[in-house]
Amino acid sequence: MSTDLAAFPPVRVGHGFDLHRLEPGLPLVVGGVRLEHDRGCQAHSDGDVVYHTVTDAILGALGQEDIGTLFPDTDPAWKAADSRVFVEAARHRMNEAGYALANLDVTVILQRPKMAPHKEAVRRNLASLLACEVSRVNIKAKTHEYVDAIGEGRAIACHGVVAICLRPADR
């Protein structure tokens, strides 16, 4: 691993965002947790907005394009895929580049069902997938105050910001 800090700054930041339509009769998977609901995500994969957001945030921090470019929804390999594979791929790229996760902050925006009972499970799922301490991951949840598509229950969205740092051995 290069120690050229100009090319590889010790800390990099990435942002991720995702949104999926919610349609009746589909499964709703958020951060690897299946939520009880009468609607779920319309998507090529399992439509997990949290995992897609985190994947994009890490890829963004690495300067490596985005989830749609690396895992196109025209590729049958990703049909109904468990989105954990995308997070694992992003983590692998992060490790290959010599970085480790410093911290991750995620905001899920969903009118219903309530996310609060599931936040800790999502946090633990992400910490496990990213092989980091739970304390490095934070999950927040908001409604959309009943306005627009998310507030009317027709969509779910997620924002995430990640900081990654060069591993000490690579500094």
Ligand code: MG
């Ligand atoms: Mg998505």
